[in-house]
Amino acid sequence: MKKTLLALGLAVITSSTFAYDGQIDAGYTYTNWDDDFTDSDHAFDVKGTLYFDSVQTGKGPLNEAAFLGHNSNVYASYGYNIVKSNEYAALLDNTILGTAKDEDQYHTLNVGVEYFVEQFYLNGSIGYQKWEGESEFKAPGISLRADDDADRTTYKALVGYLPVSNLLLAAGIDGYTGDGDDEDNRFAVKAKYVAPLNNGQYINLEADGAFGDVDAVTIGADYYFDQAFSVGAAYNIVDDGDEDTDYFAIRSKYFLNPNLAIGGQVGFGDDVQAFNINATLRF
Template sequence: MKKTLLALGLAVIASSSFAYDAQIDAGYTYTDWDDNITDTDNTLNLKGTFYFDSVQTDKGPLNEAAFLGHNSNAYLGYSYNNWESNEVLGYEGETETHHLTAGIEYFVDQFYINGEIGFGQQNDKATEYGQTIYDEDYDVTTYRALVGYLPVSNLLLAAGIDGYKGDGDDEDNRFAVKAKYVAPLNNGQYINLEADGAFGDVDSATIGADYYFDQAFSIGAAYNIVDDGEEDTDFFSIRSKYFLNPNLAIGGQVGFGDDVQAFNINATFRF
């Protein structure tokens, strides 16, 4: 009886694995700073996506199914970061950051629209010889709006605005661009090329590429650079993702930059 129920359960999973209506992504990142101040730096990310129409997975890489199918969606994301310092001459600091985002991606024929708004709060605490010397909150609102066009079905070109408004006069309204192209190669293999940038008081740009050996497995790399007008910092990472089945994937990423290394593990669940 147990074997029958197990077989039935696997059959249900298999029968529903060719399409999905929602997706949950979760990730954890540990950042190792090469300095004498930082003790720990940990980040947790969660994202839930609901698709207006079921996503089909019978063509192309599983990781790119929604993009290749032009599946419109709404999403909600949350990130949490905790940074703590070592004790230096009796001084210890801690920063906690919460950031919530909500957005929509919409495909209309060959046109693309993406709108997103976010709300964040950062709490900075510091003690000196056990006595609190400050405990302050910083609030920020982020926003992003892109309009794009797909000259061919698997190539997206988009532009718009990306910005934030914080406490006081802390704000930046930037020109944003985005590009993504998924191309078939030989023997069921694919390549994904993508770029994302925002340019204002602080410029940032990221380019990335992923090679899909088959529908399930990919290896890729990304490069990010940020320039605040006084100095620039860059970060290079290598990433991989593997779908155990069409509904469940695991991934990882290793990155490094000037005096910093980062290690990420993540998972995707579809239903």
């Protein structure tokens, strides 16, 4: 009996197929701005996903299992970003009145659903963003604080089609509305393709775009050496009508086992560098 149980246990451990019903992703990003204003920029994010049906990992990349299996899900995420400034001169009519420092905090909540119906794809989400700012002014004999805040509601809806099982093409809207005239309703597109190569290797190609008052496009690619390990790159460009900024990143992810992965990313842009570490837990 004990030998039978041991054999079954070994069979489960060595099996190439695993299943999971949920996933938690968390990460931390430090951004270094090449300016004399920003002192520090730290961001934390966490996302939870629950699948309607168990995800089977099969023989494809572990990181792409849910997409390859067309697994519908619901998800929720929270992001926190805190940015502090260096002390700077407070001016009035080119006269230095004293010094000031700023601290900005950003909170972002988002919930959504991703649904596959045969060859059709639906994705909808709604979010809330809140900015809280605090300024401190100092002059001889004077110390003042001022607070300000603003919020924004975001929304996104995509409808897509999978002409072949590993290729997704989708389009819809990606917008936001907030205090005052802070609003934009943009046309959005999304594409993703996971293709097998030789000897158990895969490639992932993806692109996202939103076009309105502010245009944003991101393209990326990942090369999977095997089920567990990938190296990729991404390029992002944002155009607000006055100027455009771009950002290039190199990323990697490694599954220590089918339920636990660690990853990282290094990015470079216009007067900015960023470093990210992240982890994935499946259950």
